[in-house]
Amino acid sequence: MLRLSIRPFGISSALLLGGCTVQGAPSFSLVGAYFPDWMLCGMIGIAAAVSLRVVFVLTGVDAILSLRLFTYLSLGVITALLTWLLWFGP
């Protein structure tokens, strides 16, 4: 029951994040320099992949996965791209 309730949470996190659209330019200021939107999305993707790995290991979902490197890489990429599409996409 716990596994079933947690699994969709990982995927919908990106949707939730996209939902709270932050108004403004697709460029972020950090200590006087501007960083592009895709860099932030990439960071989010990496963070998503790492946290999914942690969540899946803790919940045991990881055990039924195979080709784990590619799976987590793809999940990270999907999160990053969805974030970009929902947040900055046309």
Added chain:
Amino acid sequence: MKKVSLSTTSPIGLAIAAVCILGAIGLGVYVSRQDSAYPSSDSGSIDAEVVHMASTVGGRLIALPVHVNQAVKKGDLLYRLDPEPYELAVHQAEANLALAAAEVENQKRLLAVKTANAAVAEDQATRAQTNHDLAARTVERLKPLAGHAYIPWQQYDQARVALNDAAISLSQSHQQADAAQIAIGDLKSSLAAQQAAQAMLDQARYALRQTTVVAPTDGYVTSLRVKEGEILAPSQVLFTLIANDAWYASANIREITLPAITPGDCATVYSMIDRRTPLRGHVESIGWGVASLESAGLARGLPLVPREMDWVHVAQRFPVRIRLDPADPRLLRLGATATVEIRHGEACH
């Protein structure tokens, strides 16, 4: 915690992996197409037209009512040069014009005198003709009388001499009449001199007007660093006026995404002065040319071709000019960083 085996191969696991990988690839292709269809740039800049304020005449700066960073309206006085030398030049030109006008009057009088002289010479010629006719008739009359010796031969001889005299007088008077007619002349040279003096006066007045410089457009005074007393050479720039009537954003867009842009497209521009306020604009034009290192070289020289074997070529970017709709003036500063989204973004919904 249970140790997770890395070598597990279950059909469910493979299916999940396949779905994730295909999903990532599909999404990647979709996103890259979206990115090409809706170009954006985060290296744009806010742009405006500038006027380098200078006067066509030189002189000492005597009045400077504007200060740096001040907003001015079209027609406002920006600065004034010492008008005295130009006023003196105007006075001189006025005097020259008066001289030329007086010369025209003089020439008119001379013309009247010469015309009268010519009339006199014409009358003289008529008189000489009458005298000559009389002398000729006298000779005609006396000729038969002298042949029959009714009159002394001497008398006939005198009449012939008188006729000869009259012929010479007639010829001379004709020449004099012609000369007098030619000598009348006309006013052309003095009128031309008057026109030249008038042109000089207009020029001097124009130069005098140029000592006052007014704003050619609404704008902001920038890079003004001098005060009254400065001496300016003709055409020397005193400061730069940033025109405030139209603002633009200039964004460099890669050539592969240029086909997606047409003039008139809506654009969302963010001035990084406030990255939360979208500015609406429209694509006005796309740059027709940029200089590239490959085409660098001296004019008329041989082409400069480096020896290289590049397999990856970075896409050329062209400046796209976006005209901004009227916006908060605090966000519009020439050279400010701008983020540009063409055909999408908050201002284009």
